[in-house]
Amino acid sequence: MNVDETDLPGLGRRKDFMTASGRRIGVVELREGQTELIVSTWDDPDTCQASIPLTGDEAATLGNLLGGQHLAMKLTEEHRDVPGIVTRQFSIAPDSPFQNQPMGKACIRTRCGVSIVAIMREGEVLPSPGPDVVLHSGDLLVAVGTQEGLDSAADILRNG
């Protein structure tokens, strides 16, 4: 994927690329540190349909959502030949009992046979996280297991 970087003298920098559907999508990083999500209109790739200011948290969350979805899709693809195995994403809510706790404390693999294969945090992927990785609110956990196992893992992460 070719990402175009363009200087906006005095204002910041634009990073965008053309999607297969013919829309330009990307971000403008302003000099003061804010980020704007930009999406071009369908009939004029020069102009923007939306230019949405995002806070740092919002940008990180959006990055997680997009990245997590991508990862889950890939995993699902790989597990297609193994019937009964499903990939699902869990986000750590601010009121989760495991917030700021090492992941091993939830004992998810022992209790429901589910593996956490990756954690998405602030747009970055932590692959194969060990039991001592500390969970934060906003983290997105990518989990692989059976349907029932994943249901009980979701319950554990939410209610302890």
Next chain:
Amino acid sequence: MDPLALTLIELGAVVFCLGLLARLAGRIGMSPIPLYLVGGLAFGAGGVVKLDGMHEFAHLSGEIGVILLLLMLGLEYTAAELFTGLRRSWQAGVLDLVLNFAPGAALAFLLGWGTVGAMVMGGVTYISSSGIAAKVITDLGRLGNRETPVVLSILVFEDLAMAVYLPILTATLAGVSFLGGLTTVGISLAVVTFVLMVALRHGHHVSKAVHSENSEVFLLNLLGAALLVAGVASAMQVSAAVGAFMLGIAISGATAHSATRILEPLRDLFAAIFFVAFGLNTDPSTIPPVLGWALVLAVITAVTKMITGIWAAKRAGIGRAGRFRAGAALIARGEFSIVIAGLAVASGVVPRELAALATAYVLLMAIIGPLAARYVEPLVKAFRPPAQEPARA
């Protein structure tokens, strides 16, 4: 009444009125500059209310306002951005200069204001308001648009052109002989080049000298340095404004960003007083006779900026609508046109009508510019020939 009390009351009333005007401008989504000018006209000689007590303060504050405006113009772009801008967009920049300097200069000759008048009016019609343009681009959500870098690089070129133009203007206004003028211009060009080189290679040293984590220390350092450099430049006949501008260019990187943040409120205050002071010194009764010319000039220079933008955007491979958007974003003239006119009026070598013409012109352009930028797109779409409609299932 005690003169001090009178001054305070007048100043308070004026600043308070400016606050109301700025709020009104924000409410209707326009630049506050034309309203400040109108405010100044109302308070000044021959205006509705005559204010004498604050004259001296307004004069000095106006000078500081110019210094801060130019300092922040210098801070706006880093030396590296100036160089890339120059390399990438000099053709558009030269076209911009020729097309937009000519109408003002021609009118000045037509009105018999001579070479000096032409030099000033050319500058007034040439320089777009980077403040208004940046605000329009942000407010209309065009930051991510493809034509935006084109518009910005033309503004960067104008910024550089100012660095060369202001010393020449100052020399012309001081009435130095041709040979003397050439020397002054030579010296200023050498200084400009030197400052740019220093800013590019050793900008961090200059930045380090004024920088401080403590915002109070930082503010005092910055303001002190700006006034000192401006004063020294003024003593060397290179105009205080140019000195401040050069300092702005020399400060770079993170220091420049925090300097912009810290100086903004001060600039807003003193620049507002500068616009009022400019209005104060302009007799409102001199405006109606030049209003016709201002209108003609406004129409012509709106078209010439439009052409500049369209040409530059076309070169950059921007589509039809984007070309018109680029042109319209450049139309607004504002703070720097008034700065140029202010320098000329202060020197006393240009006719009083020039101040009136510049005021009327900027009043028109600061209002027309943002409106044109906003409504050019629906207009272009409305007039688009049906043949160009993309065929879509």
